[in-house]
Amino acid sequence: SEEIIEQGYDGELKIILLGEVFTGKTSLINAYTKEKFNPEVNTTTSPSYFSKLITVGNQTILVNIWDTAGQEKFRSMNKIFIKKSNIVLFIYDITRKKTFKELSFWVKYVENCIGKDNIIFCVVGNKLDLFDKEEELKQKNFEFDLVDTEEAREFANNIGAEYLETSAKESGSAFVKFLDKIIGQYVEKYMNFVKNNKEKKGIQLDDDKDLSKQKKNKCC
Numbered sequence: 001s002e003e004i005i006e007q008g009y010d011g012e013l014k015i016i017l018l019g020e021v022f023t024g025k026t027s028l029i030n031a032y033t034k035e036k037f038n039p040e041v042n043t044t045t046s047p048s049y050f051s052k053l054i055t056v057g058n059q060t061i062l063v064n065i066w067d068t069a070g071q072e073k074f075r076s077m078n079k080i081f082i083k084k085s086n087i088v089l090f091i092y093d094i095t096r097k098k099t100f101k102e103l104s105f106w107v108k109y110v111e112n113c114i115g116k117d118n119i120i121f122c123v124v125g126n127k128l129d130l131f132d133k134e135e136e137l138k139q140k141n142f143e144f145d146l147v148d149t150e151e152a153r154e155f156a157n158n159i160g161a162e163y164l165e166t167s168a169k170e171s172g173s174a175f176v177k178f179l180d181k182i183i184g185q186y187v188e189k190y191m192n193f194v195k196n197n198k199e200k201k202g203i204q205l206d207d208d209k210d211l212s213k214q215k216k217n218k219c220c
């Protein structure tokens, strides 16, 4: 947004959340960008993205998060978004094993688009607040087939991903902390900045423009 451009930033990275419908992807993004839970999430079908500036060390990073907003139903995520992503979060609902099993599909989908170089994978089990709500959920005619934490952790290990179980509803701040940590790792590992000798300005720095150009050439 205008405000972000005015503040200036040192680097930019893109994050995408993939997984089945109703796993809480939009809610997690809301938790990250607005730090509050909105039970009435928007279910439009056009992809949208959210931006947030975060500080890593003395660098300001513009984080862009893509929300798939419905295309996941059709298994036709736009590959351009995936190719441009630096961090991929694979989301499942801990109360529906089916959504966990489907992650293999999404992992393959991503691996067919891009290699594992210069990318961080994360597996996130959401709706942890519901782990002991079997009766309530069944009364509402929701299925309840809990995902085993160890199995999920092992799955994450096997694909070289970081792992987190969380609740967008009740522990949004834990998710914020997790994602900030991952972003910090990414910046440290893959983004080389010329430190010290430049000052942030009210506009995007020239170096950043070069960085995004390089990225575009590499990806597409």
Ligand code: GDP
Pocket: 020, 021, 022, 023, 024, 025, 026, 027, 028, 038, 039, 040, 041, 126, 127, 128, 129, 130, 166, 167, 168, 169, 170
């Ligand atoms: P998406 O389709 O993956 O984007 O999922 P949404 O973010 O739209 O969430 C689907 C439904 O699950 C909505 O009714 C949310 O309010 C609810 N939801 C999302 N995260 C949580 C959570 O952590 N706990 C609980 N109890 N409900 C959640």
Ligand code: MG
Pocket: 025, 026, 027, 042, 043, 067, 068, 069, 070
């Ligand atoms: Mg959504």
